[in-house]
Amino acid sequence: MQTESFTLTTALGHRVDAIATTPDDAEAAYVFAHGAGAGMAHPFMAGVAQGLAERRIACLRYQFPYMQAGSRRVDAAPVAQPTVRAAVAWAQGRWPGATLLAGGKSFGGRMSSQAQAAEALPGVAGLVFLGFPLHPAGRPGTERAAHLAQIALPMLFVRGTRDALAEAGPYAELVAQLGGLATHLAIAEADHGFHVLRRSGRSDEEAMEELLDGLWAWTQAWRLPV
Template sequence: MVPLSEDAAVSALLDVPDDPQACYVFAHGAGAGMHHSFMAEIARGLARRGVAVLRYQFPYMEQGSKRPDSPKVAHAAIRQAAAFAARRLPDVPLFAGGKSYGGRMSSQAQAAEPLPGVRGLVFVGFPLHAAGQPSTDRAAHLDAVQLPMLFLQGTRDALADLALIRDTTGALGERATLHVVEGADHSFHVLAKFGRTDTQVREELVDTMHGWMMRVAAG
């Protein structure tokens, strides 16, 4: 459990490999919690590569609600999760971020007040805009994030027009790295016509995340 206050906590899962090289504080998306198969497979893939992963529930998910938490509540949970990971794995390079909503809430929290000890943010499908409503308004706060950021985006992502996500990451300069996954949608599902499987896509994601985190951790 990750404590949020003296009388509140949320469930968490910490996958720790032998001699972890980094730790990723991995927030879930709006529609599915930390037990979702995609979250679990990414966590296992990173652990096999030497990266510990802390998955945790946002309060609304813990309570069984379908309505995502307000930014204030989500940001507080992210801060507590990062602090929990730092306590459990002191001296291990710490990264934060998440899937969709979880990634955006993590970047908002970092923009508002730096997350102690966090060296970089990893977004697994940054939700740049609502489906069918191309915009970059949701990225405005990223200018205040003074950390390296990795964006993993699919070419068929309905929540991140590829041209707009390229413009967004390009404007962030050296702080942002964009990795584009050909044929993937917002859930990183690929159609058979692209000649790849979802499992292969997930392997690409964890390879990219691991390599990037190792480079950032090395300075």
């Protein structure tokens, strides 16, 4: 496995750090954007990258400009989306023979899907969302996902059953609205960060393995070779 650290430059001129993890036998690649509150080096992000490498999937993690600058205020879509596009373009050049996936954790997944809905991300064959922030806590709804109807790619939604930003009812409604393109993988007892309570009898490590195995199985179900 090879790990590379480098800098991406967006179309707006923002320079952001990035990390690419490449297994020796990579056959697919995931462009993996971070969530609102933690950057690409967060243990969850690193754990996903490592686990994917063990499953023959390369991973590109990268910062959004606000995180690079140390700000707590997330980027607006006109800033975030060019960052997604810069990351996808780099991944397409680095892994030209791999099946290319894009998405991310929470905010990063939503920015990736908005970019895809606005203008197709070149080379991307599917989208993977880890904790898609469907609605604010305590205010269930599907309005944040309206743009997904404009996407004609297979989409995997990995959701913790205790996720306060993704209650079961609205999620079922979303999956039904998207039809056969949407797959919902529920991680039992996990919250928005995919942590589980000890009293559940499960561990964070078990939840992570279920997430990674489910992602890999989804690529097989869609005949996305890995």
